[in-house]
Amino acid sequence: MAVFEYAPAPESRAIVAIASHYGLFIGGEFVEAEDGHPFKTVNPATEEVLAEVTAAGPRDVDRAVRAARAAQEKVWGPMPAQDRAKYLYRIARIVQERSRELAVLESLDNGKPIRESRDVDLPLAAAWFFHYAGWADKLPYAGLGPDPRPLGVAGQVIPWNFPLLMLAWKIAPALACGNTVVLKPAETTPLTALAFADICRQAGLPAGVVNIVTGAGETGAALVSHDGVDKVAFTGSTEVGRQIAQTLAGTRKRLTLELGGKAANIVFDDAPLDQAVEGIVNGIFFNQGHVCCAGSRLLVQESIHDEVLDRLKQRMTTLRVGDPLDKNTDIGAINSPAQLAKIAELSEAGQAEGAERWSAPCELPQQGYWFPPTLFTGVTQAHRIAREEIFGPVLSVLTFRTPAEAVDKANNTPYGLSAGVWTEKGSRILWTAERLRAGVVWANTFNKFDPASPFGGYKESGYGREGGRQGLEAYLAH
Ligand code: NAD
Ligand code: MG
Secondary structure, eight states: OOOOOOOOOOOSSSSSSOOSSOOOETTTTTEEEESSSEEEEEEETTTTTEEEEEEEHHHHHHHHHHHHHHHIIIIITOOOHHHHHHHHHHHHHHHTHHHHHHHHHHHHHHHOOHHIIIIIIIHHHHHHHHHHHTTOGGGGGGOSSOOEOOHHHHHEOSSSSHHHHHHHHHHHHHHTOOOOEEOOOOOOOOOOHHHHHHHHHHTOOOOTTTTEEEOOOOHHHHHHOTTTOSSSEEEEHHHHHHHHHHTTSSOOOOOOEEOOOOEEEETTTTTTHHHHHHHHHHHHGGGGOTTTTOOOOOEGGGGGGGHHHHHHHHHTTOOSSSOBBBBSSHHHHHOOOOHEEEEHHHHHHHHHTOEEEEEEOOOOOOOSOOOOOEEEEEEOSSSSHHHSOOSSSEEEEEEESSSSHHHHHHSSOOOOOOOEEEEEHHHHHHHHHHOOOOOEEEOOOOOOOTTTTTTTSSGGGGEEEEGGGGGGGGGEEE
16 A cells, blocks of 8 residues: 555666676685585576675685684784774774675675665674774773683684674674684675675785685585684574584584574553554564564564554555665565575465464565565464564464463573563563563564674574673683
8 A cells, every 4th residue: 555656766786796706715815616616696586696606615614724723823813902903993994885885785695675784784794893893902801801812713604694794793703802714604695705805805804814615504514513613603593503513512612503583572552552563564574584583473462462463464565575776675585495485384384273374465576586574363372383483574473461471472482582572661671571581682672783782592592692792702712
């Protein structure tokens, strides 16, 4: 029910030069693989091949780890902390200067709307480097002892939902603490990590401090199990996280895991409803719902269920699904055919188990991978759509009568990454937040991130914290 039609407002992709082929970034230069093989990354909104990239083999991973080791011992570790900070500030400024180019590249490779890559991913990626640049020469004041030391070489594996931002979450604290890194981006979204390699060169970062090895799960497995890696940081699925924890059990390696979630977004009957509806939409439809902390379970107090659902459906009909490079687009493409199949499968299970499915009416493009904003009502806690992470634009709606019931239902999940609370009463926010078993609880807002604020989970959502002073601990011996 658009009030008026929007003219297309496409962001130009002319600002990005994508090479037809990329090697691996090892020891400060792009090199060809020794035992790897080429693969392609596509634009999920069009299925157009964007570039051929390289899957690193075990020998390539070994080269990268050795380059990182040499740089850590000879250059980056011994460097005065103030000088390390200067490099991080320089990187932060270049990320800002090149933010339009990086935002377009991110939207092309990932499918997310340019409005989000431009206004969320890029400002936050720069903010993460600024934040940790500030810590580099203040580590003795981090509360981790008078002389905390770097761990050595960090092997970092990241997912495809926030490619450059997850890179920033991983690389900024590692470098600030004097570690060097080998980072593997996800196979469907390697391009902004390769652009970041170029930024490292532009910043004059010493060779080997940052190494980027592209590839899929096999490359990731070779990296995390490499003997020369001192610390592993992984963000991705609970299944792979569990596998990595088993591989590393009994080794000297330090490990942090940021895994999945099934967050409850709790709306009490005294909540400001217009804001709550915006928060519900932001909670589940931001980034196509490809968000580990997405508010994928709406818990709404029974007395306001019908009114909230009316307003929510009304709002969902105004969401614009389509070309990620159009500045009016709210919801872009699903990142891969595999993810689309997973979303479709769980949605069909929701219907088969008896929940009622509703999608906002919208025309989906012919090419590419798309899923309409969808919600399920009449969901019970036993339904798969209430228990499993869908990682797509699909909301499950449940109801509750009392605050205690809301908390019980919210905590009835193997995950524990985030939660949201909507109420006018400050005392109720505190009462509820205290009882929620979630790493982050947002009050009257959702999906807000800040580099000064630690982020991480309980239970199957993983362990360790990223962000803030707490995020330094994962990269320091103390
Ligand atoms: P995944 O865990 O398979 O992939 C994440 C990263 O790990 C990628 O870089 C991948 O190449 C790498 N990887 C895969 N197997 C590996 C292994 N054995 N050893 C080391 N690295 C390995 O996740 P996915 O297949 O991209 O997505 C599947 C599901 O995971 C999604 O549906 C979603 O539920 C969840 N997920 C969560 C997050 C998050 O932010 N927590 C991000 C992406 C996906
Ligand atoms: Mg891609």
